[in-house]
Amino acid sequence: MAVDVRPIDGTNFRDVVDLAVTDEQSAWIAPTARYMVLCAYGGLWHALGLYADDTPVGFAMWARDPEDGSHWIGGFLIDESHQRRGHGRRAMIAIIDYLRREQDATAFALSYEPDNTIARRLYASLGFIETGEQEGEELVARLGVPKDPTPVPRAS
Numbered sequence: 001m002a003v004d005v006r007p008i009d010g011t012n013f014r015d016v017v018d019l020a021v022t023d024e025q026s027a028w029i030a031p032t033a034r035y036m037v038l039c040a041y042g043g044l045w046h047a048l049g050l051y052a053d054d055t056p057v058g059f060a061m062w063a064r065d066p067e068d069g070s071h072w073i074g075g076f077l078i079d080e081s082h083q084r085r086g087h088g089r090r091a092m093i094a095i096i097d098y099l100r101r102e103q104d105a106t107a108f109a110l111s112y113e114p115d116n117t118i119a120r121r122l123y124a125s126l127g128f129i130e131t132g133e134q135e136g137e138e139l140v141a142r143l144g145v146p147k148d149p150t151p152v153p154r155a156s
Contacts, residue, residue: 001052001087003048003050003093004051004094005048005051005098006049007047008049013049015056016056016059017036020080021079021080021083027118028119031074036059037045039061045061045063045075046059050133052082057079058079058087060071060078060081060091061075062103064105065109068107069107070105070106070108071103073092088122092122093126096099096108107144108143108144109142110141111134112142113138114138114139124141128141
C-alpha cells in the first residue's frame with residue numbers, strides 16, 4: 001500500500017489534526033495540533049498529511065535551512081492505529097520524493113531523541129547518518145540524495 005504526501009491547508013487540516021502516537025511515544029513526539037500551529041504561525045515549517053488509500057495515517061512537516069539549503073523533516077508521526085504496517089518507511093520515502101520533486105531538494109536533515117530506537121533504526125535503514133550535531137537534546141542525522149541523473153528529453 002503506497003503512502004502519498006499532501007500539503008495541509010484550510011481544506012484538509014481536519015484529516016490530520018487528531019492523529020496521535022502511543023502514550024510511550026508521546027515522550028518524543030508533540031501533539032499534531034502543536035506542529036500544525038508551528039506551521040501556520042511560525043513562518044518556517046510547512047505541514048504535510050500522509051495518506052494510505054485516501055486514509056490519513058500520519059503527519060510530517062518540512063522546512064528549508066537558509067544557511068545550508070538542506071530540507072529538514074520534523075514532527076514525523078504515524079497514528080497509533082496505523083503503526084506496525086510499514087507506513088513509516090513508505091511515508092518517509094514519499095516525503096523525500098515529494099521534497100525532491102516539489103522543492104528540488106537534495107540534502108535532508110532530521111533529529112530525534114537518542115532513546116527513540118525505533119526512529120533511529122528507521123532513519124539509519126533509509127541512509128540517514130548521524131553527524132555528531134545536536135538540536136537541543138536530539139541527535140541530528142542527514143541524508144544526501146543526488147539529483148535525478150536521467151536527462152530530461154527536449155521538445156523538438
